[in-house]
Amino acid sequence: MGGFNVSEKPLDFLRGFTVDFDLKTGMSKMVDTGKRYLSQMKGMFADEAAFDALLAKGDALVYEFHSMPVPEHEGDLAFGCSIVYPGKVGGEYFMTKGHFHTILDTAEIYYCLSGRGYMLLENQEGDYSAHELTPGKAVYVPKGYAHRSVNAGEEKLITFFVFRADAGHDYGTIEEKGYRKLIVESEGKPAVVDNPKWGRL
Amino acid sequence: MGGFNVSEKPLDFLRGFTVDFDLKTGMSKMVDTGKRYLSQMKGMFADEAAFDALLAKGDALVYEFHSMPVPEHEGDLAFGCSIVYPGKVGGEYFMTKGHFHTILDTAEIYYCLSGRGYMLLENQEGDYSAHELTPGKAVYVPKGYAHRSVNAGEEKLITFFVFRADAGHDYGTIEEKGYRKLIVESEGKPAVVDNPKWGRL
Numbered sequence: 243m244g245g246f247n248v249s250e251k252p253l254d255f256l257r258g259f260t261v262d263f264d265l266k267t268g269m270s271k272m273v274d275t276g277k278r279y280l281s282q283m284k285g286m287f288a289d290e291a292a293f294d295a296l297l298a299k300g301d302a303l304v305y306e307f308h309s310m311p312v313p314e315h316e317g318d319l320a321f322g323c324s325i326v327y328p329g330k331v332g333g334e335y336f337m338t339k340g341h342f343h344t345i346l347d348t349a350e351i352y353y354c355l356s357g358r359g360y361m362l363l364e365n366q367e368g369d370y371s372a373h374e375l376t377p378g379k380a381v382y383v384p385k386g387y388a389h390r391s392v393n394a395g396e397e398k399l400i401t402f403f404v405f406r407a408d409a410g411h412d413y414g415t416i417e418e419k420g421y422r423k424l425i426v427e428s429e430g431k432p433a434v435v436d437n438p439k440w441g442r443l
Numbered sequence: 444m445g446g447f448n449v450s451e452k453p454l455d456f457l458r459g460f461t462v463d464f465d466l467k468t469g470m471s472k473m474v475d476t477g478k479r480y481l482s483q484m485k486g487m488f489a490d491e492a493a494f495d496a497l498l499a500k501g502d503a504l505v506y507e508f509h510s511m512p513v514p515e516h517e518g519d520l521a522f523g524c525s526i527v528y529p530g531k532v533g534g535e536y537f538m539t540k541g542h543f544h545t546i547l548d549t550a551e552i553y554y555c556l557s558g559r560g561y562m563l564l565e566n567q568e569g570d571y572s573a574h575e576l577t578p579g580k581a582v583y584v585p586k587g588y589a590h591r592s593v594n595a596g597e598e599k600l601i602t603f604f605v606f607r608a609d610a611g612h613d614y615g616t617i618e619e620k621g622y623r624k625l626i627v628e629s630e631g632k633p634a635v636v637d638n639p640k641w642g643r644l
Binding site: 248260263316317321345348350355360361371372373375377378383386402407 | 446448449450458460461466518519548573574580590605608
């Protein structure tokens with residue numbers, strides 16, 4: 243009789259491994275998260291006065307996400323959880339920076355574990371859509387679309403994500419031009435509106 | 444003010460969509476599952492007499508899984524839930540057939556939502572390992588490894604999976620030769636044992 247023969251290497255991408263992501267919190271005992279604070283998102287929210295006023299009260303944690311040392315090979319997959327905190331800058335909900343993949347024609351899956359929000363998609367030609375996320379909904383981010391998670395609820399928005407390990411992150415395009423659309427609270431409800439600053443951040 | 448601009452096409456892999464997978468049951472209101480009954484798994488369990496005796500009592504559902512019409516493109520991703528029912532054939536736990544990917548060097552992620560079991564991995568050179576799955580554990584199935592979900596608990600084993608859409612399924616190799624290892628109940632606990640029938644199914 244043999245044993246379970248599991249590698250002693252904690253994240254063995256060549257022989258396989260398990261890693262924990264708490265279904266309620268999205269957090270892991272094995273893998274740390276990268277953290278994005280409000281100060282790192284200057285210029286990304288439309289209302290700059292509201293941004294400065296909020297930042298003056300403290301450098302809030304806006305979101306965090308797991309990043310593992312996956313081999314950047316077209317046959318490997320990167321995965322982890324993303325946790326977007328509740329909050330607003332003016333009327334605009336807390337969100338991730340959003341990015342294209344460097345290999346543009348690669349998709350991504352997000353599976354919502356907890357919270358309420360939207361996945362905002364936008365391609366280089368300007369086609370956009372905002373897909374509601376609630377627990378148990380998976381969103382397909384198609385090839386060629388920038389994607390940004392937006393927390394429109396009162397709790398953390400927690401998603402489990404998977405994408406091709408060699409896809410890469412292009413944050414620059416969004417940092418330079420912004421999204422064409424924003425998701426804001428309007429009359430107590432989420433609404434998609436034009437970004438007045440688009441193309442001239 | 445614009446709308447959410449979501450495609451009316453239910454599974455729009457070009458513009459994006461959401462799809463529901465219940466976090467408790469793994470089932471979807473939008474997508475059907477393929478079903479594997481005991482009669483379809485003849486020869487895959489080691490104890491043939493126990494298999495015949497169980498089948499004589501009825502053709503039990505062993506597992507089911509979602510399959511969507513994803514474009515078979517290297518930039519797309521296939522995903523869904525797998526539900527393995529509790530049960531045993533002799534001492535051997537209910538399991539999926541197991542398969543290699545046709546594009547062998549492509550990985551897969553399984554994230555356990557509910558239940559208890561193992562992901563049994565085995566490559567063509569005979570390296571194997573059995574990774575315990577409990578709710579909140581994700582398993583990395585590396586490039587080149589056949590993978591089989593094994594339900595070692597009393598409840599359904601429910602996992603959310605993602606793999607490259609063009610990876611393909613090679614079931615034939617396992618159907619012809621079997622796995623080198625089995626997971627059976629031994630003295631009330633799961634154990635990995637040699638498959639007495641390996642290579643001569």
